[in-house]
Amino acid sequence: xxxxxxxxxxxxxxxxxxxxxxxxxxxxxxxxxxxxxxxxxxxxxxxxxxxxxxxxxxxxxxxxxxxxxxxxxxxxxxxxxxxxxxxxxxxxxxxxxxxxxxxxxxxxxxxxxxxxxxxxxxxxxxxxxxxxxxxxxxxxxxxxxxxxxxxxxxxxxxxxxxxxxxxxxxxxxxxxxxxxxxxxxxxxxxxxxxxxxxxxxxxxxxxxxxxxxxxxxxxxxxxxxxxxxxxxxxxxxxxxxxxxxxxxxxxxxxxxxxxxxxxxxxxxxxxxxxxxxxxxxxxxxxxxxxxxxxxxxxxxxxxxxxxxxxxxxxxxxxxxxxxxxxxxxxxxxxxxxxxxxxxxxxxxxxxxxxxxxxxxxxxxxxxxxxxxxxxxxxxxxxxxxxxxxxxxxxxxxxxxxxxxxxxxxxxxxxxxxxxxxxxxxxxxxxxxxxxxxxxxxxxxxxxxxxxxxxxxxxxxxxxxxxxxxxxxxxxxxxxxxxxxxxxxxxxxxxxxxxxxxxxxxxxxxxxxxxxxxxxxxxxxxxxxxxxxxxxxxxxxxxxxxxxxxxxxxxxxxxxxxxxxxxxxxxxxxxxxxxxxxxxxxxxxxxxxxxxxxxxxxxxxxxxxxxxxxxxxxxxxxxxxxxxxxxxxxxxxxxxxxxxxxxxxxxxxxxxxxxxxxxxxxxxxxxxxxxxxxxxxxxxxxxxxxxxxxxxxxxxxxxxxxxxxxxxxxxxxxxxxxxxxxxxxxxxxxxxxxxxxxxxxxxxxxxxxxxxxxxxxxxxxxxxxxxxxxxxx
Numbered sequence: 001x002x003x004x005x006x007x008x009x010x011x012x013x014x015x016x017x018x019x020x021x022x023x024x025x026x027x028x029x030x031x032x033x034x035x036x037x038x039x040x041x042x043x044x045x046x047x048x049x050x051x052x053x054x055x056x057x058x059x060x061x062x063x064x065x066x067x068x069x070x071x072x073x074x075x076x077x078x079x080x081x082x083x084x085x086x087x088x089x090x091x092x093x094x095x096x097x098x099x100x101x102x103x104x105x106x107x108x109x110x111x112x113x114x115x116x117x118x119x120x121x122x123x124x125x126x127x128x129x130x131x132x133x134x135x136x137x138x139x140x141x142x143x144x145x146x147x148x149x150x151x152x153x154x155x156x157x158x159x160x161x162x163x164x165x166x167x168x169x170x171x172x173x174x175x176x177x178x179x180x181x182x183x184x185x186x187x188x189x190x191x192x193x194x195x196x197x198x199x200x201x202x203x204x205x206x207x208x209x210x211x212x213x214x215x216x217x218x219x220x221x222x223x224x225x226x227x228x229x230x231x232x233x234x235x236x237x238x239x240x241x242x243x244x245x246x247x248x249x250x251x252x253x254x255x256x257x258x259x260x261x262x263x264x265x266x267x268x269x270x271x272x273x274x275x276x277x278x279x280x281x282x283x284x285x286x287x288x289x290x291x292x293x294x295x296x297x298x299x300x301x302x303x304x305x306x307x308x309x310x311x312x313x314x315x316x317x318x319x320x321x322x323x324x325x326x327x328x329x330x331x332x333x334x335x336x337x338x339x340x341x342x343x344x345x346x347x348x349x350x351x352x353x354x355x356x357x358x359x360x361x362x363x364x365x366x367x368x369x370x371x372x373x374x375x376x377x378x379x380x381x382x383x384x385x386x387x388x389x390x391x392x393x394x395x396x397x398x399x400x401x402x403x404x405x406x407x408x409x410x411x412x413x414x415x416x417x418x419x420x421x422x423x424x425x426x427x428x429x430x431x432x433x434x435x436x437x438x439x440x441x442x443x444x445x446x447x448x449x450x451x452x453x454x455x456x457x458x459x460x461x462x463x464x465x466x467x468x469x470x471x472x473x474x475x476x477x478x479x480x481x482x483x484x485x486x487x488x489x490x491x492x493x494x495x496x497x498x499x500x501x502x503x504x505x506x507x508x509x510x511x512x513x514x515x516x517x518x519x520x521x522x523x524x525x526x527x528x529x530x531x532x533x534x535x536x537x538x539x540x541x542x543x544x545x546x547x548x549x550x551x552x553x554x555x556x557x558x559x560x561x562x563x564x565x566x567x568x569x570x571x572x573x574x575x576x577x578x579x580x581x582x583x584x585x586x587x588x589x590x591x592x593x594x595x596x597x598x599x600x601x602x603x604x605x606x607x608x609x610x611x612x613x614x615x616x617x618x619x620x621x622x623x624x625x626x627x628x629x630x631x632x633x634x635x636x637x638x639x640x641x642x643x644x645x646x647x648x649x650x651x652x653x654x655x656x657x658x659x660x661x662x663x664x665x666x667x668x669x670x671x672x673x674x675x676x677x678x679x680x681x682x683x684x685x686x687x688x689x690x691x692x693x694x695x696x697x698x699x700x701x702x703x704x705x706x707x708x709x710x711x712x713x714x715x716x717x718x719x720x721x722x723x724x725x726x727x728x729x730x731x732x733x734x735x736x737x738x739x740x741x742x743x744x745x746x747x748x749x750x751x752x753x754x755x756x757x758x759x760x761x762x763x764x765x766x767x768x769x770x771x772x773x774x775x776x
Contacts, residue, residue, distance in 0.1 A: 043140045044651035054176040061175045063220045064648025069172040076101045097584035097676035098157040104660045107187040107202040110146035111654040115602040141644045141653030147176035148185040152219040169629045173219040174646040181209040187658040189240035193582040194661045199278035203238030212278035225277035232284045233258045235267030237339045242322040245367045247273040252319040254339045262340030265317035282368045288317025302439045304377045316358040321397035329365025330433045332417045334395040355393035361436035376441040379532035382542030390471035392424035402482040409589030411483030412519045425450035425470025431522035446531040450475040453511040455550045457564035473506035477577045483589025485516040486621045492574035508574030511564035521557035529558035565623040573600045573608030577659045583669040587677045597657040610641040619680040698730040704752035712747040
């Protein structure tokens, strides 16, 4: 099968396999008598035996569940079901979601010598304190190749009686994938939220294989299917998976066809359910056409890229992140880069135009047949970096809003989608995905920037001196809470002097912002907040909006900073991926916790310290490390994947955790589960009963037809009124949140036509609003 892989990848795969087998020549002839117990040989013979055994176990995986894990799971499941039944019958209190049997399934790849890039080598060469004996001792676990796989970590924090679960944060199972697809995968994104009964899909960035596993016996896993890259030859570089309609999954292939491995254009692949194999390939569609910047894409959809932005084949179609709203039948993919220059060799790209500035809308209403509907080039600015590669390119990830937010959680309904730039730090918003057709560039607004969160994060004042806030800070994962009020984002940051001698670096963060102002404002399909173009009504340029937000001011309908969790990672990388515990959403639509991993793609020159952390999320969105989530080997905060031994596999060595999902035993996490109620902070006694951001209608005028009008708030002109096609009334949004006055005068200038004479005139009417009527 290796012959089906492009030559360069095939040689690397073969070399890695050969290295594993060649390790056997270094094992003493007495190895057969030393296959049990620890030893201090440079290469552990038990590691070799396990690796060869797992590699040749074709079509299956060997579970290495720790002793007692299954018994403790069964006991926890039985007790949870009983407590939940009592609660539903009104005979007991709701059990804590922290006692719910859940697991993190982490998709990771084996670290090896090919991952050691220039930054690491220079440190090893120049740092006189690095012990050569220590490096030699790490030959086996750190530098030899091995099989990629999954770590299953117990995330049940407590027992129902409140006592500690001794397995919390512990790796309770370790599974390695067999040949031919178990080597050199470079684990990547599982962007979906796992729900009861779902299979697990995980993909190979380097090879393109899709691994399908069953979790019915979690923490044990079962290999159901391995879908070779030859089953979707029109694309390469498997990136992210998302759930589609009717049990389907969709995959973004960032690279071009096998014949142009890692090139352009990429594809969107649909998998349909299969009882035996979990899922199988149903269809594949190109994300764009070669030469699309000149001739367009299928269905007449334009490709709004410049010729240079679309080099070398005239298309920016390299989809990376993917999110789908199945209730709307619409989805969004974001174009990151032509990946050949990014992932295949540990060298820097030729210029910034390897990275893409585009996002794509899809009609996903017809199951199995997604259709490209639109492409947008995100707006640049507001910063003007000296390094032009730090502009708004590399649109890696995106985030959807959730359906029924108001009904389920008292949240805000929305049809909006977000997307983020790794290079420029921009967080962009599409107010209504169903209107994102053709060239929808003018609908995309930049509502936040990673640089703002870096400045607001504090960090002892250090970030105030950032020479370029947000510039190539490496923003990646982001996700909206189910109430559509908070947006979380990971920023991997950059160490000082990484880009130039004066480079102050960028903070490494997990942060969240309050997006409710922009979500509320977008109800009419538009928003004012725009860091790229500025806010015309307030006579503010984009950089002026940026500066005001950096100072903590409330600006129009822009989001507001909530919190940032600083991440201490001394490597070239930092936090890249995270996942909410989607099985512990509280009554207000906020998750109780999340986990995140520090790792990017080492052969890009950006690595990470390979640790997985747990974070507590307060009802208000405040973030704090879970101090109980500690490594079972070292006692340090977080689960460390730079370890020598894994369950059942001594000396299996260092792994690179790239993405994680929250998985439950069957029936424990039903999709219609009730919210996990928790106490919230007492309401401020001076909280406002009046709304400060709301819609008003122009008055009707007897004997006249209203033709439109404008609204002035405190002497400043607001949006022009728009006519509602259903009601015929003219409305506009009034925002009083930025004013410090107790009462504000609102002037309505209404243009009308006399029904008898046909003459037009303007009628002026005023209203006075109290900005904060205190609740009684």
